[in-house]
Amino acid sequence: MPWISQPDGSPAIDEVPGEPSLVFTAGTDYPEALRELYISVAERGALPPGTSIAEPLPSEVVAVLPADDSQGLRLSLTAPWGWSVDERRIRPPSYALPGSLTPEEFRQRLDEAKAAGRALPEGAAIDIPPMPACQFPVGSVEERPSC
Secondary structure: OOOOOOOOOOOEHHHOOOOOEEEOOOOOOHHHHHHHHHHHHHHHOOOOOOOEEEOOOOOOOOEEEOOOOOOOOEEEOOOOOOEOOOOOEEOOOOEEOOOOOOHHHHHHHHHHHHHHOOOOOOOOEEOOOOOOHHHOOEOOOOOOOOO
């Protein structure tokens, strides 16, 4: 998947084949979906349990937000962290640790996570980049503004 491995830099969303989308259980929001996806892929090399595969979303759509509480969020596996509007490049996943950590504490948390086989160090939060509304239609892909 183009967001996992970017050895030659971030590919453009228009230059990669569309990957399937992933449907989460009702009640899972976008930040939770990204966290579950990142941890599951990084730690187990598999998609998160309880999710199901669906048809690819249009290249510009990152997620289809549920129209009501009975639906699950549908996430693009092409660009789950979105894409830059200016260059249309797929964003890789990222996370942040508290800025109050000293360099030694920062390194210690990274080392501990690696030694334990955890994808995220203690206290890490998945980054949620700002994205335009066209990347997040509600209910269906037809219900979105143009990018």
